[in-house]
Amino acid sequence: MTAQNSLRPRLLILCWLLLLTASLSGCTAFADRTAPQSTVFPLSDWGRSIQDLYSLVFLMSIPVFIGVEGFIVYAVVRFRRRASDELPNQVHGNTRLEVAWTVIPSIVLLIIAIPTISAIFYSDAPPASAQNVLKVTVIGHQWWWEFHYPDLGVSTANELHLPAGRTASFELKSADVIHSFWVPRMGGKVDVVPTRANHMWFTPDANAVGVYPGQCVEFCGIQHANMRLDLVVDTPSDFEAWTQRQKANAVQPTGGAEQQGAAAFMDATRGLCFSCHAIRGTEAKGTIGPDLTHVGSRRMIAAGILENTPANMQKWIQHSQDIKPGSKMGRPVGNGFQNLAVTDADAAAIAAYVFSLK
Ligand SMILES: [Cu+2]
Incomplete structure (x- = not known):
C-alpha cells in the first residue's frame, strides 16, 4: 500500500468525526x-x-x-470499478x-x-x-x-x-x-x-x-x-396593573436632579430632547423617537442594546452615535446625526429625570 493510499481512510474518518461533532453540537442547541x-x-x-x-x-x-x-x-x-472491468454496460432510460x-x-x-x-x-x-x-x-x-x-x-x-x-x-x-x-x-x-x-x-x-x-x-x-x-x-393581573400605570400621564418631579433634568429636556439649547420625544402630560410632543412617558419602567433602552440604568441612560444621551452609529438619536447635522452636545451635569440630570418616569 502506498503512503497516499493509507492516508485516504484516515482522512475519511477525520471528516466523519468532524461531521458527527458538528451534528451533535447542533443537537444540544436543539434540545x-x-x-x-x-x-x-x-x-x-x-x-x-x-x-x-x-x-x-x-x-x-x-x-x-x-x-x-x-x-x-x-x-x-x-x-464500483474492479480490476477486471472494461467499459460498463451503456444503458439509456x-x-x-x-x-x-x-x-x-x-x-x-x-x-x-x-x-x-x-x-x-x-x-x-x-x-x-x-x-x-x-x-x-x-x-x-x-x-x-x-x-x-x-x-x-x-x-x-x-x-x-x-x-x-x-x-x-x-x-x-x-x-x-x-x-x-x-x-x-x-x-x-x-x-x-x-x-x-x-x-x-x-x-x-x-x-x-x-x-x-x-x-x-x-x-x-x-x-x-x-x-x-x-x-x-x-399574568392577567400584572398586565392590568401595567396597563393602568402606562395609561397615566408622567408624574413630573418637583425638585432635585430630576427637576433640573426636566428643564434641560425641554431646553432647545441644552437637551433638545423634546423635539423628538413625547412625554404625555408635558410640552414634549415629538414623534421621531420613542414615547418616553414611562421609559423608566422598561428593562432595556436603545432598542434592546443597553440595560436601563441611570448610568447607561446618561451614556446613551451623550454617546448615542458611538453606541449606535447612524441612529437618529442625537443632534441632526446634514444627512445624519452627531452626539448631543450636552454637559455631563445636564446629561446626568436628564438621565435621572427620564429614569424616574416609571
Ligand atoms: Cu431590520
Whole structure:
C-alpha cells in the first residue's frame, strides 16, 4: 500500500468525526428548552401550528434520507470499478425508475402541502373561539419598535407586554423601510412593509409568563442588528396593573436632579430632547423617537442594546452615535446625526429625570 493510499481512510474518518461533532453540537442547541430564541419549543398556539408542520416534514425526511443514501451506498459498492472491468454496460432510460422517482416525491409533496395550506389559513386571523382579542399596532422604525394598544390608550416602545392566555392580534406597519417582526418563541416572522398593513396573531400560553427576546429579521439599514425588542408575557393581573400605570400621564418631579433634568429636556439649547420625544402630560410632543412617558419602567433602552440604568441612560444621551452609529438619536447635522452636545451635569440630570418616569 502506498503512503497516499493509507492516508485516504484516515482522512475519511477525520471528516466523519468532524461531521458527527458538528451534528451533535447542533443537537444540544436543539434540545435546550430554555434557549430564549429557540423556535422548536413554541409557547403559543400559532408557534405550535408551525412546529407541528416542521416535525411532520422532519419525520418524513428521515425515510427519504435513509432511502436515498441507501441507494447511493448500494450503487457505490455494487458498481464500483474492479480490476477486471472494461467499459460498463451503456444503458439509456428506465421507464419504471423514472415513473417511481416522479410519483414518490409528488406524493411526499402532497402530504406536506395539505397541512401547510391549512396552517397558512389558520394563521390568517384569530380563531372564532378567541375571546376578548387584544389589538396591538406595531410600527417598525429605523431602528426601534413602536407599540400601540388602540383599545387601551397605551403606547410604548421596544417592550411589548401581553397577558398570558389571551389572544393578541397585531397590525404591522412601517414608518420607513421594510422590517420584519419576530419573537421566535411565539411563532414565525411577518414582514413590516411601508404603505400597507400586515397582520398576525397568537395566544401566549397560559404558563408562558416571562420575557422573550425578539428582533427585526429583514435587513433595514446600518443598525438592523440592533433593532431588538422584549416581549414580556404577564399574568392577567400584572398586565392590568401595567396597563393602568402606562395609561397615566408622567408624574413630573418637583425638585432635585430630576427637576433640573426636566428643564434641560425641554431646553432647545441644552437637551433638545423634546423635539423628538413625547412625554404625555408635558410640552414634549415629538414623534421621531420613542414615547418616553414611562421609559423608566422598561428593562432595556436603545432598542434592546443597553440595560436601563441611570448610568447607561446618561451614556446613551451623550454617546448615542458611538453606541449606535447612524441612529437618529442625537443632534441632526446634514444627512445624519452627531452626539448631543450636552454637559455631563445636564446629561446626568436628564438621565435621572427620564429614569424616574416609571
Ligand atoms: Cu431590520
